[in-house]
Each structure stands twice: as structure tokens, then as C-alpha cells.
Amino acid sequence: MSVWLPSAPCTPRACVEATASLTAVPRAVLRLTAVVVLVLVGVALAPVGGWFPSRVVRGWSRSVVRAAGVRVRVTGATVPTGTGLLLVANHISWLDIPLLAGVRPARMLAKAEIRGWPVAGTLVARGGVLFIDRDRLRALPSTVAVIADTLRAGRAVAVFPEGSTWCGRAQGHFRRAVFQAALDARVPVQPVRIRYRDRAGAASTVAAFVGDDPLLASLWRVVSARGLVAEVEVLPTLAPGSHPDRGALAAAAAARVLGGTHEPRTVAAFGRHGCPPGPADHRPGPREVPRADRNRGSRGSRRDREPEESRATLGTSAGRDGIMARPDL
Secondary structure, eight states: OOTTSOOOOOOHHHHOOOOOOGGGHHHHHHHHHHHHHHHHHHHHHGGGGGGSOHHHHHHHHHHHHHHTTOEEEEEESOOOOSSOEEEEEOOOOTTHHHHHHHHSOOEEEEEGGGGGSTTHHHHHHHTTOEEEOTTOGGGHHHHHHHHHHHHHTTOEEEEOTTSSOOOSSSOOOOOSHHHHHHHHHTOOEEEEEEEEEOTTSOBOOTTOOOTTOOHHHHHHHHHHOSSOEEEEEEOOOBOTTSSSSHHHHHHHHHHHHTSSOSOOOOGGGGOTTSSOOSOTTOOOOTTOOOHHHHTOOSTTHHHHSOOOGGGOOSOTTTTTOOOOOSOOO
16 A cells, blocks of 8 residues: 555544444334435436436435434535536545535545445446546546546536545545646535534534444444434635635635644554544634644654655646545445
């Protein structure tokens, strides 16, 4: 695996809350069955999905989340329609994907390895997913070009620029490459903030899909939970031409979504088990320097920092930024 690939220090053991309960099993089975049925229906209709009005796709996407027992709360600005749009959000869970589709249907960006998976790879490809080959840096400019062409055609593309899932207590930084596509296509960038809360309103890590957590285990944890709420906040759009380069555009989007600095956090800053202590819903203010940045150590620094662009041979449009280290199914 290349050292430039983004990663998160979060692990299921250190970060994720348990929801195991024998009394919840019947309800969880019903929820899981409903999710599977809805997903299969969506996959079967994916080849003709362009014929459906966007409100139908949005309704189906939110139905998948609600079928898992998760309440959906959407707030904020109105999402632009009728034009190309780059949707960018923080990444916590597999639930983020239908939640973003519930804001505006879009083509997702995923790692190329998924395309070779038995059954799932074919189904995902039929759904219009855009793929990036993370092990071939020279392919990055062509991937950015494909995204830009999709945006120019008036389609929306959804990306998680952190490049990996984080538990919600910790967060990554926005990598810049994909923002070049928005600049090239001259389309707006739509920042979206996703949070998960329990029935009492406190931040929850139940939905987090991190580290070596198996997908089935994450699915079961979510459908077994009670009172889980997904909050989707649509933030003000970044207009075309409002920022001179992809670095400035990525930093502006990160400031809105993550609420803090556009700097990576390293594994050393999060302690032995990865996830930082403290309240899950604490968010650094615009002038607050997160603890992870004050105490940046050396362990894992090659993996988390962006390589020098002067070493890149990929051309000026894409550099060596990473996109999507985790599968988005």
C-alpha cells in the first residue's frame, strides 16, 4: 500500500459505542431485512435511474436510512439544481452515502478495487459510480478530468475529501485533488456536514464505520440502536471563481464542514488506541487550534501528510492528493 494513502486513527474498539441487546434482535432483523430489500430494489433500477425525478431518488435514499431505524434531520441552505455540482462532506459511516443522495442525487467516487469485487463490483458499477485507482498516481489527472466532464454535463458528483472514515470525535482534513475538477468545470461546491446523535441529543459514534470494522458488524450495530438521529446540514455554497486554486477551495470547504483548520491529524496525536478523549460533539472554532495539531508527533506522519508537490510528475491539475481510501458501497 502506498504511504501517501489517507488513513484515520479511529478503530472500532476505541471509538465505537456498542448497541448489543437481546431484546433488540427481532427489531434489528426486521430493519436489516427492510434495508436489504430497498437496496436491492435500488440496484435493480439503477440502469434506468436517470428516468426518475430527483425527488424520487431523494425519497428512496432517505427511506434506506429510515429503514435502518435512523431518523433523518435536514437543515440549512437550498441545494442548487439544474447545474453541475460538487458535493463534499465529512465521512463517518456508510450511511453518509444515502444521506448525501437525499440532498441531491449524485455519482459517487470510490476506489477502483471495488469494481473487481464479486457481485458487489458489478452492481456498484451499474449504479454509475466513478472509480479512482489509488495505486496508480499517474491515473489521478485522468480521474479528475472525468469528474470535471461529469460536472460540465450538469451532473452532481459526491466526494468525501477526507479520504477515509472517521468516528466523529476526530476528523481528518480535506485533500485537494478533487476540487480541481470543480475549478476546471466552473461549477459550485456544496459543503455538507453530517453528524449522528443519540436520543438525548449527544454526539454518537454508533454509526461510525472505521478501521477494520466489518460492514456486516456496522450494519447490525446501526439497526440494533434506538433513537439514532442523522443530522444533515447543508452549508452555504462556494460559488465558481470565488477561490483562486484548489488549495484555497479545499480549505474554504473544510472550514465550513469541519469547522477548523485544513491540516491533517496524525496517529500519534490520538493516543495508543487512536480515538481522542473528550466530548464527541466538541468542534474547534475558527481560531482554535485542535489538540491534534498542537501535539503532532512523528508516528504515522508519512501516511498522513501530503507529499511535496514538487516531487509529483502528474501534471498541475491533480498533484498527489489522495481521494477515497475507504470503499463507498
